[in-house]
Amino acid sequence: xxxxxxxxxxxxxxxxxxxxxxxxxxxxxxxxxxxKRENEAYQASCKERFFSEEENxxxxxxxVLVDMEPKVTSxxxxxxxxxxxxxYGQHSCFCQKQGSGNNWAYGYSVxxxxxxxxxxxxIQKEVEKCDSLxxxxxxxxxxxxxxxxxxxxxxxxxxxxxxxxxxxxxxxxPYGTGEVIVQNYNSILxxxxxxxxxDALLVHENDALHKICAxxxxxxxxxxxxxxxxxxxxxxxxxxxxxxxEGSCHYRxxxxxxxxxxxxxxxxxxxxxxxxxxxxxxxxxAYSTFTWAGLLKHLRQMLISNSxxxxxxxxxxxxxxxxxxxxxxxxxxxGLHFNMSIANLVxxxxxxxxxxxxxxxxxxxxYTSWLEPINAFNAWKTHRAFSKYEKSAALVSNSQFLLKPxxxxxxxxxxxxxxxxxxxxxxKFGMEEEDFLDSFTLLEQVVASYCNL
Amino acid sequence: xxxxxxxxxxxxxxxxxxxxxxxALRxxxxxxxxxxxxxxxxxxxxxVDTRVVGDGGSISKGKICSLKARAILIDMEEGVVNEILQxxxxxxxxxKQLITDISGSGNNWAVGYKVxGSLYQEQILEKLRKSAExxxxxxxxxxxxxxxxxxxxxxxxxxxxxxxxxxxxVYRFVTSVYPSxxxxxxxxxxxxxxxxxxxxxxxxCVLPIDNQSLFDIISKIDLMVNSGKLGTTIxxxxxxxxxxxAVKKWHQRPFDAMNNIVANLLLNLTSSARFEGxxxxxxxxxxxxxxxxxxxxxxxxxxxxxxxxxxxxxPTRRLDQMFxxxxxxxxxxxxADPKHSLYLACAxxxxxxxxxxxxxxxxxxxxxxxxxxxxxxxxxxxxxxxxPPVGHSHSLLALANxxxxxxxxxxxxxRFMRLYKKKAHLHHYLQIEGMEESGFMxxxxxxxxxxxxxxxxxxxxxxxxxxxxxxxIAV
Numbered sequence: 049x050x051x052x053x054x055x056x057x058x059x060x061x062x063x064x065x066x067x068x069x070x071x072x073x074x075x076x077x078x079x080x081x082x083x084k085r086e087n088e089a090y091q092a093s094c095k096e097r098f099f100s101e102e103e104n105x106x107x108x109x110x111x112v113l114v115d116m117e118p119k120v121t122s123x124x125x126x127x128x129x130x131x132x133x134x135x136y137g138q139h140s141c142f143c144q145k146q147g148s149g150n151n152w153a154y155g156y157s158v159x160x161x162x163x164x165x166x167x168x169x170x171i172q173k174e175v176e177k178c179d180s181l182x183x184x185x186x187x188x189x190x191x192x193x194x195x196x197x198x199x200x201x202x203x204x205x206x207x208x209x210x211x212x213x214x215x216x217x218x219x220x221x222p223y224g225t226g227e228v229i230v231q232n233y234n235s236i237l238x239x240x241x242x243x244x245x246x247d248a249l250l251v252h253e254n255d256a257l258h259k260i261c262a263x264x265x266x267x268x269x270x271x272x273x274x275x276x277x278x279x280x281x282x283x284x285x286x287x288x289x290x291x292x293x294e295g296s297c298h299y300r301x302x303x304x305x306x307x308x309x310x311x312x313x314x315x316x317x318x319x320x321x322x323x324x325x326x327x328x329x330x331x332x333x334a335y336s337t338f339t340w341a342g343l344l345k346h347l348r349q350m351l352i353s354n355s356x357x358x359x360x361x362x363x364x365x366x367x368x369x370x371x372x373x374x375x376x377x378x379x380x381x382x383g384l385h386f387n388m389s390i391a392n393l394v395x396x397x398x399x400x401x402x403x404x405x406x407x408x409x410x411x412x413x414x415y416t417s418w419l420e421p422i423n424a425f426n427a428w429k430t431h432r433a434f435s436k437y438e439k440s441a442a443l444v445s446n447s448q449f450l451l452k453p454x455x456x457x458x459x460x461x462x463x464x465x466x467x468x469x470x471x472x473x474x475x476k477f478g479m480e481e482e483d484f485l486d487s488f489t490l491l492e493q494v495v496a497s498y499c500n501l
Numbered sequence: 502x503x504x505x506x507x508x509x510x511x512x513x514x515x516x517x518x519x520x521x522x523x524x525a526l527r528x529x530x531x532x533x534x535x536x537x538x539x540x541x542x543x544x545x546x547x548x549v550d551t552r553v554v555g556d557g558g559s560i561s562k563g564k565i566c567s568l569k570a571r572a573i574l575i576d577m578e579e580g581v582v583n584e585i586l587q588x589x590x591x592x593x594x595x596x597k598q599l600i601t602d603i604s605g606s607g608n609n610w611a612v613g614y615k616v617x618g619s620l621y622q623e624q625i626l627e628k629l630r631k632s633a634e635x636x637x638x639x640x641x642x643x644x645x646x647x648x649x650x651x652x653x654x655x656x657x658x659x660x661x662x663x664x665x666x667x668x669x670x671v672y673r674f675v676t677s678v679y680p681s682x683x684x685x686x687x688x689x690x691x692x693x694x695x696x697x698x699x700x701x702x703x704x705x706c707v708l709p710i711d712n713q714s715l716f717d718i719i720s721k722i723d724l725m726v727n728s729g730k731l732g733t734t735i736x737x738x739x740x741x742x743x744x745x746x747a748v749k750k751w752h753q754r755p756f757d758a759m760n761n762i763v764a765n766l767l768l769n770l771t772s773s774a775r776f777e778g779x780x781x782x783x784x785x786x787x788x789x790x791x792x793x794x795x796x797x798x799x800x801x802x803x804x805x806x807x808x809x810x811x812x813x814x815x816p817t818r819r820l821d822q823m824f825x826x827x828x829x830x831x832x833x834x835x836x837a838d839p840k841h842s843l844y845l846a847c848a849x850x851x852x853x854x855x856x857x858x859x860x861x862x863x864x865x866x867x868x869x870x871x872x873x874x875x876x877x878x879x880x881x882x883x884x885x886x887x888x889p890p891v892g893h894s895h896s897l898l899a900l901a902n903x904x905x906x907x908x909x910x911x912x913x914x915x916r917f918m919r920l921y922k923k924k925a926h927l928h929h930y931l932q933i934e935g936m937e938e939s940g941f942m943x944x945x946x947x948x949x950x951x952x953x954x955x956x957x958x959x960x961x962x963x964x965x966x967x968x969x970x971x972x973x974i975a976v
Contacts, residue, residue, distance in 0.1 A: 058781055118502055118540065119777050145638035146503045149785030150882075193789075225864055226881040227780065229790040229846050262858070270858035272779040272885075459968060460879070466969040467876040469793035492974045 049182035049302045050097055051287075052174050053111040054202060057148075057195030058120045059220050060187040061113055063276045065124045067187070068109045070280035071098050072134045074288060074435045081399055081433040086297055090432045093289035093299040099134060100177045107134045110178065112170045114202070116159055116194045117147040140174065142167055148193025152234040153477035155197020156241075163198075168205055175210070182304045183214030183247075190238045191222035191231035200241040207245040214304050217246045218283070221253040221453060230470050232461035233484075239454075240487035243494065248312050250320045251450055252279050256356035263359050265329045278327070281435060285324050285442040286395055290428040300428070310426045311391045311446045313419060316497050321449035323350050324442040325358045338439050340396070340404035347394070347441050348408045354387040354449055367413035388501040389415050389447035391424045398439040401429045416501050451498045458491050502540040503640030505771065505784070506632045507572045508660060511606075511613075511653025513678050514646040515574055515581045516756060521645070521764035522570050522593055524891075528768060531891045532776065538565045541775045545571055547635055559635060571635070573598050573628050575660075577617055577652045578605040597631070600624055606651025610692040611933040613655020625660065626667060633668065641672040641784045643767065644704075648696045649680030649689030658699035665703045672784060674770075675704045676763060679835070679909065681713040682916075688926050690916035691941075697913070698944040701951055705788050707799050708766065709906065710834045715759035718742070721831060722807055739892030741765050741807045765890070766802055766834060769898040772852055773886040780857070782850060782884030790882040791846045791902045796951055800900045801839055803832040806893065820855065820895065824863035827899040828871070835909065842905035843962050844873045848882040853895025855885060874958060875966045907955040914948055921945075 055064030075094040080087045099107035113136060115121045121143045128135045142163065148155040175181055184206055188199035206215050222231045242249055257278045261270045265278070289299035300306060312318055325347050326338060346358050353365035365386055396404050406427050415424040434440050464470065465484055509518030529542050538548040538560065546568040549558040560566055570593045576582050579601050586594065600621055606613040633639050642664055646653030664673050677700065680689035700707050719742055742758035773782040792798045805826040826832050828840065851860065860883050873880055890896050920926065921941065930936050
């Protein structure tokens with residue numbers, strides 16, 4: 049089954065390119081560490097999911113590029129074409145002359161309705177190319193105007209028009225110290241709207257990705273390109289083909305559906321985080337060997353202590369003793385906070401993958417009491433190695449990962465809102481203070497829900 | 502991509518404007534090697550086939566034929582505009598883009614606003630509409646003028662209301678040269694205050710400039726150039742004061758070096774909208790991020806570097822120095838002290854080979870020495886444009902919305918009151934039809950209101966930053 053990607057705004061389009069590039073490169077990687085037949089099945093599965101075929105054999109990304117000003121999309125299109133390996137559809141791009149000015153209200157209330165038909169038509173065309181549609185990726189930032197506002201609008205439309213298909217929004221969480229001054233407003237408006245219309249929000253934090261580039265990849269002058277490549281790697285490690293129950297050479301048909309089923313049991317809890325291990329520069333990779341036991345031990349502790357990467361993990365954090373009441377709101381401010389999970393999915397790829405012992409993730413102490421660990425935890429194992437890593441593990445988690453970041457953003461936005469700063473920029477385009485209050489209310493509810501796990 | 506139209510009014514406005522077009526051509530020539538008319542050039546220039554008579558000559562794609570500036574030149578004296586039309590830029594301007602008169606405004610805002618305003622309103626509108634028609638997406642008007650005289654000040658601000666009514670969706674960015682204390686125009690305080698009211702009410706964003714700061718920058722550069730430091734040579738064309746042609750008779754006038762600084766400000770302001778980069782910043786984002794309340798739209802600008810030394814290697818330390826310089830008073834285009842006042846918002850627009858990690862490192866480093874208002878503690882807006890300015894490997898323009906503009910406005914008000922109390926020269930204004938004393942009172946009142954808003958914000962400076970109590974949710 050196929051996934052159609054909608055890339056919105058500068059961020060969405062820059063990332064979208066890196067994602068397709070990473071998927072393509074990995075699927076054509078000769079070091080799959082498996083049989084030729086296996087590799088071919090993997091390639092075919094990846095292709096069906098993310099690319100369509102063109103006459104001359106060059107794969108075409110199943111994607112729609114949307115931006116309100118032309119510089120980025122034209123760059124993205126030409127970068128893909130110039131690579132010679134894959135490209136975007138000639139007519140898959142929708143852009144306008146003037147951007148959204150970092151204004152969520154402009155993206156949502158002006159650009160949305162104005163360009164609704166054109167954008168939905170483009171998406172429809174892309175959907176028609178799929179034999180069977182699993183769902184949508186919507187790649188967007190929260191801080192700006194197009195990705196955030198128009199992204200929220202498009203997601204709503206997708207919910208109306210394709211109610212049987214799944215929608216996963218790839219949300220870029222901005223740096224804490226601003227890229228955009230009104231980013232907190234744009235973020236809360238985006239999140240509150242997406243919470244109503246999206247099926248899952250897979251969050252990618254710029255601060256975390258930046259640290260990975262600095263500490264693990266050893267990059268001195270970190271560019272957005274570097275950050276986007278780490279993100280693409282993480283996404284690829286989750287969504288590249290994985291074995292279905294039948295095992296070898298049979299790949300899971302609908303990973304998006306399976307993932308959602310496993311990880312989002314309740315609509316109040318839609319925020320997913322992603323971690324992977326190992327992550328390092330190519331140079332270091334050549335000199336490193338890993339064991340599954342070591343990797344999984346680190347990954348488990350990353351989960352429990354809410355660590356964003358495999359360096360600097362706090363090993364002091366432990367699951368709480370059974371029988372004790374939850375900390376609730378107080379837990380937001382306490383150190384040594386244990387990260388409570390609702391559900392987790394671990395994806396293992398590479399050598400000797402069947403020998404990997406995932407017992408540590410099945411401990412009921414890691415989970416809330418609603419689901420039995422056997423339902424709360426799932427693992428997908430695949431022999432075929434990912435992106436030159438002999439062994440790699442990815443974790444997609446519905447847990448308290450995003451509680452603190454969410455609470456922080458809501459707090460900052462609230463402080464700004466209380467002083468009424470910048471509100472006139474939003475009310476100019478038809479929004480009212482009520483709309484802000486609704487968003488705050490919804491998100492405080494989400495914060496409280498995650499707090500009380 | 503969107504287009505902008507520059508409206509240059511009065512002697513000062515036209516001289517600065519001229520420098521701007523000169524530098525803009527140079528910049529695009531350096532970037533656009535193939536001579537193809539692209540989106541970047543189209544933001545400020547039209548491509549015209551000059552063989553075609555009348556209006557039909559516009560070419561939207563393909564090779565560059567003849568570039569025409571998207572500009573309207575307005576002056577009530579002919580001297581400056583005539584000189585421009587006889588100079589090297591004569592082909593860049595369309596003769597239909599000019600509005601001139603002979604007698605001048607006599608350094609009288611009322612003449613500029615009331616007399617010439619009503620006299621030329623229709624003509625001005627017609628030319629504005631024409632230039633708008635030539636754009637497929639007009640985003641912004643850049644108005645360049647001085648505050649102290651009569652034409653730039655009076656007619657220049659008359660324009661603002663006109664633009665707001667006729668093109669309500671198009672941004673109005675105003676570059677205003679404020680008179681310094683030793684200004685030789687006696688009535689400059691009157692003109693400035695009367696103009697300020699219009700800026701308060703009808704401009705989206707104002708970049709105040711003062712001549713003294715520009716002069717200080719030039720002095721600093723001169724010192725550097727003439728210091729004779731061994732081995733220090735300045736890269737040609739890299740001076741922020743230099744024009745495209747190093748030796749041209751009409752460039753050897755004293756104000757040109759200063760005007761080039763302002764021209765560079767405008768180029769850098771629009772670079773991220775015209776050229777590609779990993780984090781673009783369009784003109785509508787400037788207003789969105791830097792104007793938290795409609796009246797508070799005065800931005801202090803600072804430019805670095807002022808020149809590039811000829812050595813090629815730029816180690817990180819030098820890059821970081823650029824960020825430090827942007828927050829030094831030596832690089833500001835207006836005399837003010839932002840470090841000791843309150844920041845409401847700050848934008849860093851970087852050009853050249855600078856990446857996000859360089860930005861973040863420097864923000865972290867500089868943040869502790871700056872005071873931000875309680876509701877915008879992390880109020881930074883950033884942009885990364887890949888194309889550096891001519892002669893540099895990278896550059897930085899910082900725009901700050903900071904309460905440090907308050908003293909400038911207060912000083913202006915004081916100079917005004919000194920004249921007004923004695924009713925000095927008032928009759929020159931009151932004898933103009935439509936001008937009454939109430940007009941003066943309203944203008945002062947408008948300025949006082951603005952100063953009061955800054956006062957209230959300053960009052961919060963020493964208060965501890967407390968979080969507002971959050972909504973409580975029943976669980």
